[in-house]
Amino acid sequence: MTNWDQGTPVDRAELPARINTYLAAHLARDIDTAVAAFAPDATATDEGRTHHGREEIRAWLATAGTEYTYTIEAVGARTIDPDHHVVVHHLEGDFPGGVADLQFKFALRDGAIGALVIEP
Template sequence: MTQNIQLTDLPQPVITYLERSRGNQRKTAIDTFDADALVVDDGHQYRGTSEIAGWLDRVVSEYEYKTTFLRAERDGHATVVVSRLEGTFPGGIVDLKYRFLLDNRNETIRELTIAP
């Protein structure tokens, strides 16, 4: 069962990731992840902070885009954020779901899955 939540009610690691994952703060976005975290994006898996840092650099430098927050919800233990991306990537516009699983203390991101 999903429960809608406000952007301000998101767990702090999710807020921090969303703030830092674009632009010139992307290098510090890696601090929001567990050392052995998993990111799944566009059919590829990135495990651990080294691979995730490389993924962040590639995603941010490959295309120019702006992000608009649409909604957030709790789905069991996961926090799901839906955002619209508009930019220079193929198609130019897409709504993406960011599904976050946090560590037991809600201090770091254990898993992030990004999908349309």
């Protein structure tokens, strides 16, 4: 089992290219590129809901966060092992609470994102 609280701090440039590609596409709202970073049978979990496969992930990405206006900034990253990485994002906006630090927990499989969990 992966201990997500462990790991070695790294510069984002040191993360696997697939993660950086996804993050840049996610921020740019480039859904096609973001979805292509996932394995065909990947999962993405956000706000307690898990989306299975690229089509569900595409639908989630098309609507995720659109009801709010916010800024997002990567404030840290760490590598747990070669297949598990965490990127912490700081958000500020008009969502409930107004400020949040979210961990994007990536599990890679065969060079693609096999699972992504976004949680505080």
